[in-house]
């Protein structure tokens with residue numbers, strides 16, 4: 001089998017999601033525990049689970065809202081075998097955790113995403129691929145295998161009647177619903193020619209999906225538009241001076257916004273003993289504005305002080321200005337350099353967010369070329385989400401996870417008070433997914449849902465928060481009979497799409 005150099009190099013672009021929290025350090029538990037290395041990302045509630053289960057009629061504390069019918073699906077890393085070499089949270093095999101709400105009852109199931117790499121390792125009974133922080137293994141190339149395994153572990157998106165499991169270093173995988181089985185990799189009928197971001201954007205009014213892929217060889221960035229019927233209509237390269245890690249982007253009604261931030265890939269640096277991925281703040285930051293269906297050569301760059309952004313909240317147009325709101329880091333988090341040592345002054349944290357991101361607003365004036373920006377609040381936060389029905393349009397409310405994972409904040413971008421929803425002592429949760437109430441008349445009428453882990457009982461639950469009563473307790477806590485490890489991004493599938 002010939003080695004596909006392009007595939008190999010594309011797979012090097014890797015690197016997944018974000019935010020990084022705290023958990024106690026203990027060892028991963030498995031029949032073969034001696035083979036599992038000590039790692040904060042294999043300990044506490046970062047440790048993988050090894051059973052795929054189905055459970056019906058889950059116990060509910062409170063009451064599931066009648067109008068909340070559908071399925072919550074969240075992706076996250078869950079290695080099936082002890083890792084080769086260094087392990088980072090981004091490396092684990094993707095596992096989907098889904099809770100189906102129907103007729104006032106709840107059921108749960110979890111399933112690994114069965115990528116080619118996952119299946120090959122399962123047949124071998126051991127890990128074959130090392131993680132992202134390990135040097136490439138030439139033997140894999142000689143065997144015609146990709147340099148890195150598509151972990152399919154970062155996110156999920158629903159589009160064109162398909163649920164896709166996403167990993168930004170490779171192609172999506174189709175997942176069947178509600179059983180969460182893996183159908184297989186998906187390349188949009190052969191039209192997808194680049195890796196696929198974990199953060200595509202869907203225009204709620206047109207149904208189009210906008211996506212991009214980056215890689216450490218030219219073209220460093222490519223951007224594609226998928227129409228509402230699921231046909232990938234166009235791909236255009238976007239010129240960058242250096243290859244960079246680009247985890248997310250944003251759209252407005254007429255534009256796409258790309259973030260050329262100075263987390264750079266460099267083969268020469270790596271071959272001389274340095275890191276492949278490094279933060280070069282002297283390069284500054286640039287934000288590119290491109291007409292949504294434009295050619296990459298039409299992009300217009302706006303310069304800004306150096307920073308890093310993993311996740312955008314939203315973007316929209318106001319007169320001549322493009323407004324972007326995102327969680328901004330002053331520097332690229334050092335712990336993402338794959339070591340993750342405990343933080344000074346935060347010994348309980350396994351090496352997570354050593355730079356606290358804050359909500360930040362940039363304004364790019366298309367008439368004058370000026371950029372203005374401001375931090376909206378000192379609140380350390382990550383995993384920003386909105387009501388997706390206002391994606392790319394002026395929006396008022398954002399929902400963010402506090403950096404310590406202890407709760408959520410509801411942010412009013414019109415200057416109203418920031419509301420807090422704590423998960424409670426010893427309880428940590430992940431990203432909140434907003435579900436609009438079916439008959440909602442306001443942007444913030446709905447629920448915020450997430451998995452919460454209780455450290456004392458070592459149990460997990462799905463928490464449903466009424467976003468119109470945000471600082472009150474959850475309206476429902478759906479108890480899961482299996483631990484759900486901390487993970488990355490999820491989505492809500494309304495009952496109407498489940499059939």
Ligand SMILES: [Fe+2]
Pocket residue numbers: 016017018198199247310311488489
């Ligand atoms: Fe992400």
